[in-house]
Amino acid sequence: MAQPNEGDGPSYVLFGMDAEHEKRMTMKHDPQYERQALDWVQQITGMAVPNVFPSLKSGEILCVLLNKLRPGIVPKINKNPSHVLLERENIQAYIMGCGILGVEPDEMFTISDLQDRKMLSSVVMNLYALGRCAQTLPGWSGPRLGVKYSVTQEEKRRRKDNRESERLIANAQAQQYREERASRHALLEKQKSETAIKVEDSETERMKKRRMEKGRSQYDLKKAKRKSISPVRYGLDLEHQEKLVTKALTGDALHDEAVMDWIEFMTGQEVDGIYDSLRSGVVLCLLVNAIKPDTIPRIHMKPVPMLEMENIQAYLNACAAFGVPRSELFSTSDLYEHKSIPAVVSNLYALARAAQKLPSYTKGKGKGAKFNGSHAKKRARGDVDLEAGVVKEARYRCCSSCTIL
Numbered sequence: 001m002a003q004p005n006e007g008d009g010p011s012y013v014l015f016g017m018d019a020e021h022e023k024r025m026t027m028k029h030d031p032q033y034e035r036q037a038l039d040w041v042q043q044i045t046g047m048a049v050p051n052v053f054p055s056l057k058s059g060e061i062l063c064v065l066l067n068k069l070r071p072g073i074v075p076k077i078n079k080n081p082s083h084v085l086l087e088r089e090n091i092q093a094y095i096m097g098c099g100i101l102g103v104e105p106d107e108m109f110t111i112s113d114l115q116d117r118k119m120l121s122s123v124v125m126n127l128y129a130l131g132r133c134a135q136t137l138p139g140w141s142g143p144r145l146g147v148k149y150s151v152t153q154e155e156k157r158r159r160k161d162n163r164e165s166e167r168l169i170a171n172a173q174a175q176q177y178r179e180e181r182a183s184r185h186a187l188l189e190k191q192k193s194e195t196a197i198k199v200e201d202s203e204t205e206r207m208k209k210r211r212m213e214k215g216r217s218q219y220d221l222k223k224a225k226r227k228s229i230s231p232v233r234y235g236l237d238l239e240h241q242e243k244l245v246t247k248a249l250t251g252d253a254l255h256d257e258a259v260m261d262w263i264e265f266m267t268g269q270e271v272d273g274i275y276d277s278l279r280s281g282v283v284l285c286l287l288v289n290a291i292k293p294d295t296i297p298r299i300h301m302k303p304v305p306m307l308e309m310e311n312i313q314a315y316l317n318a319c320a321a322f323g324v325p326r327s328e329l330f331s332t333s334d335l336y337e338h339k340s341i342p343a344v345v346s347n348l349y350a351l352a353r354a355a356q357k358l359p360s361y362t363k364g365k366g367k368g369a370k371f372n373g374s375h376a377k378k379r380a381r382g383d384v385d386l387e388a389g390v391v392k393e394a395r396y397r398c399c400s401s402c403t404i405l
Helices: 016-028 031-045 060-069 084-101 111-115 120-135 153-228 235-250 253-267 274-278 282-291 305-322 332-336 341-355
Strands: 379-381 395-399 402-404
Touching: 031 060, 031 120, 060 084, 060 120, 084 111, 084 120, 111 120, 253 274, 253 282, 253 341, 274 282, 274 341, 282 305, 282 341, 305 332, 305 341, 332 341
Parallel strands: none
Antiparallel strands: 379 395, 395 402
């Protein structure tokens, strides 16, 4: 069986992971590099050092080396130790002395690296680190190991302290940045939440106001009509008649809401109800001018019945000019005298469809599209013969070319 070379590792390692580990350590072994370190130790101590193991195994030569570099750094050396514990004591004293001279912790080796031959290359690397530190010792003029090194221990500590202070400053800046970012994020979330709450509150108030106005208008109208001309006074017939009157006169609440939202978007005017907000014709004229500017050059703002009806008529003329069919127009009295609010809503749907074809209609693109003809979105249009006490059948139309009963 071939005998291993000195420094290769224990001779009993032949297979398995131990053999692989031994092979890696052998590849790291540089005989010339090792020989230079051993020669340096031999020149300083005056003792023969033919190899790392077993020459340095007892730790005696290493302790003598330290005392040559700085006398008295190892106060007690176990000479010719006869027990492994005394050898370990010497090696431990050497490792502590290296730390005092300024060898970095990552350049140290463990006791088992030398005594058990686990990693002899670490011992050689430690000797080179000790050689660098020796060059910076005050008054040292002995042999030099490795390249010239002129950084003193004070300079090394100063550089280390500077790196540590820079690290602490960088950590503090990073922590401050994270805190500021978290604070800004929390502030933005708070502002976003407050804005959402305000918008929701305003929408809720607006919807509540619309419902109150609509309910008041329905109640007043039904009460007046029932007391004046309706022959039905009680029972299911009265309840049925009230439902029909409400549907015929006030229309579909869902469609009314969509129409009012569209008018508000186009004009910027607040619309709480179809009848109350559009009765003067001012908002209708503003809507037409929003679709196509200067279509109605003069809008009467005074609350005079004749002038308000002129506004409504001007709006109807503009609708006809935009291409709204005559069947989709309503009469002035339908709105001004509250005769048929569904006819007004139907006309606004028709206007939204006609506006889509106009080149000047840019603000509401996409908004008016949801009013386009769809059988799924029917709207009520009908007349009521209150004198005879009969409600005519409501007809649901989705466009000018079809009628869905």
